[in-house]
Structures are given as structure tokens and as C-alpha cells.
Amino acid sequence: AQKVxxxxxxxxxxxxEDVTLDCVYETRDTTYYLFWYKQPPSGExxxxxxxxxxxxxxxxxxxxxxxxxxxxxxxxxxITASQVVDSAVYFCAxxxxxxxxxxxxxxxxxxxxxxx
Amino acid sequence: DAGITQSPRYKITETGRQVxxxxxxxxxxxYMFWYRQDLGxxxxxxxxxxxxxxxxxxxxxxxxxxxxxxTENFPLTLESATRSQTSxxxxxxxxxxxxxxxxxxGTRLTxx
Numbered sequence: 001a002q003k004v005x006x007x008x009x010x011x012x013x014x015x016x017e018d019v020t021l022d023c024v025y026e027t028r029d030t031t032y033y034l035f036w037y038k039q040p041p042s043g044e045x046x047x048x049x050x051x052x053x054x055x056x057x058x059x060x061x062x063x064x065x066x067x068x069x070x071x072x073x074x075x076x077x078x079i080t081a082s083q084v085v086d087s088a089v090y091f092c093a094x095x096x097x098x099x100x101x102x103x104x105x106x107x108x109x110x111x112x113x114x115x116x
Numbered sequence: 117d118a119g120i121t122q123s124p125r126y127k128i129t130e131t132g133r134q135v136x137x138x139x140x141x142x143x144x145x146x147y148m149f150w151y152r153q154d155l156g157x158x159x160x161x162x163x164x165x166x167x168x169x170x171x172x173x174x175x176x177x178x179x180x181x182x183x184x185x186x187t188e189n190f191p192l193t194l195e196s197a198t199r200s201q202t203s204x205x206x207x208x209x210x211x212x213x214x215x216x217x218x219x220x221x222g223t224r225l226t227x228x
Contacts, residue, residue, distance in 0.1 A: 033214045045206060045219040052214070091159065095214055102147050102166070102213035103174065108158035 002027045004094050006107035013082050014115050021077040021110045023092030029053075032096040034068065034075045035104065040088040051075065082114045119143075122207050122220035129197050129227055137192045137223045139207030147210040148190040149217065150174075150182065152203040159206065165190055197227045 003026040013019045025034065036048040049059060051068050059066045063080045079086050089111045093104040120141040129135045139148065150162040151174075161174030163182040171182050179201060181193045194201055204224050208217035 035216055037219075043204070044221050045208075045217075047216040047218065050214075050216050102210060102215075103149070103161055103164060104217060105161075106151075106159040108156070 002029075002032075002094050002096050002105045004092050004105055004107035006090075006092055006110050008110045009108075010111045010113070012113045012115060015084060016081050018078060018080050019082050019112065019114075021079075021090050021092075021112065023075045023077065023107060025073050025075065025092070025094045027094060027096045029096040032094060035093040035095075036066065036075075036077050037091040037093065037106075038088045039091065039109070040085075045091070048077075079112075082112075084114050084116050087112060087114045120207060120209050120218055120220045122205075122223050124223060125221065127223060127225045129225070131198060131227055132196050135194045135197055135225070137194075137205055137207075137225070139190045139192070139220060141188055141190075141209040141218075143209065143211065143218075144187055145209035145211045145218075146187070147213070148184065149208045149210075150180075150190070150192045151206045151208065152176065153206060153222075154203050162192065162205075194225075197225075199227050201225065202227045 005024045032053045034051045038046045056068050065078045067076045089109045091109045092107045095104050123138045146167050149164045151159045153159050160176050165171045165184045168187045184190050204222050206222050207220040210217050
């Protein structure tokens with residue numbers, strides 16, 4: 001069975017600080033996909049990134065970067081120079097290659113508050 | 117407008133009533149999903165569909181019914197609403213397996 005753990009329930013940082021959101025996953029499959037979603041206070045869910053299990057290259061998109069490490073089953077998300085607009089709940093999610101493989105299993109989310 | 121829309125945005129209903137939440141997408145995505153979001157539980161899958169007329173249960177299907185007679189619509193029905201079904205419900209769609217989902221704006225349902 002697949003599982004996603006986001007151990008940090010809430011994080012507060014001061015604007016311009018860097019912050020890393022942790023995500024640890026469990027799956028028995030060798031082929032799987034990892035995702036991050038953002039849920040701002042307005043409530044919608046916004047897709048940020050997808051990474052497949054064969055691509056361990058880190059990815060950077062502006063102030064956002066993702067570190068995928070299969071050895072530790074982690075897919076961490078770092079925001080550099082945080083801004084107030086980054087305040088949101090962030091969800092990590094996993095889909096594997098088993099039956100119903102298009103389903104996403106979500107972590108419980110990390111609420112990030114960026115204080116001006 | 118292209119996209120995925122949910123209706124209504126807010127709904128208050130009484131215990132025991134039947135209520136249907138609507139979801140419509142304009143992309144002809146094959147895959148559609150219903151999740152509920154509750155504090156402390158994150159997002160949990162209720163039902164999903166891989167194509168028209170193909171649906172299957174997710175993690176928390178009890179008390180819910182879905183249908184998918186057309187690719188673009190995926191309504192979720194609470195047959196006899198209970199207070200434990202008070203939640204925010206999200207519909208999502210995806211073009212292919214392992215693609216990221218696109219979510220609707222959500223329906224906040226309160227059962228009194």
C-alpha cells in the first residue's frame with residue numbers, strides 16, 4: 001500500500017527566509033510518480049510539479065526547488081526567499097503503477113505561514 | 117469557458133436528505149475523481165472514474181453514489197446525508213494516468 005507522510009503540520013517563517021517542506025513516501029513499486037500541490041487561503045488546489053521515479057534530478061522553478069532522493073524515499077520542497085504569497089497548505093502526493101494507478105494518495109499537508 | 121467547474125459552491129442540507137454535487141469538465145479528460153477534505157485527514161478519495169460508464173470506489177465510498185454517463189460529467193450523490201459528511205468536496209480530472217490532476221474550486225457542504 002502506498003503512503004505519504006508530511007510530518008510538519010505547520011511551519012511559520014519570516015518573509016525572505018528559506019523554508020523546506022518535507023515529504024516521505026512509501027511504495028512497493030519501482031515505477032511511481034510524485035506530486036506537489038498548493039492550496040492557498042482561497043481554497044483551490046494548484047498543481048506545482050510531477051516527478052517520476054526514474055528521474056532523480058533536482059528541479060528548480062524560480063524560487064521553488066524540489067529534491068528527490070530515492071535512497072531516503074523523500075521528495076522535499078524548498079522555497080527560497082519566501083514571500084507572503086507563499087502562505088498556503090502544501091500537499092505532497094504519490095501514484096504508483098499498481099491497479100488504479102492513476103489515483104493519487106495525498107499526505108495530510110503542511111500549512112506554511114510567511115510572516116511579513 | 118474551458119476548465120472544471122463544480123456546483124454548488126456552498127450547500128447546507130439537513131440530515132437524511134439526498135444531495136447531489138455536480139462536476140463538469142470541458143477537456144474530455146478520461147479520468148475524474150471525487151475527494152473530500154477534512155481537517156486532520158487531508159484529501160481522501162471517495163470515487164473515481166477511468167472513462168464514461170466506468171467507476172470505482174476509493175478510500176471512503178460509504179454513503180456516496182456516483183455515475184458517469186457522459187465523459188464530461190461526474191456527479192456525486194449523498195443518498196441520505198449525515199453530519200459526518202460535512203466537508204469540502206473536490207472534483208478533479210486528468211487526461212492520462214499519472215498526469216497531475218486539475219481540481220475544481222470545491223463545494224463546501226454542511227449537513228445540519
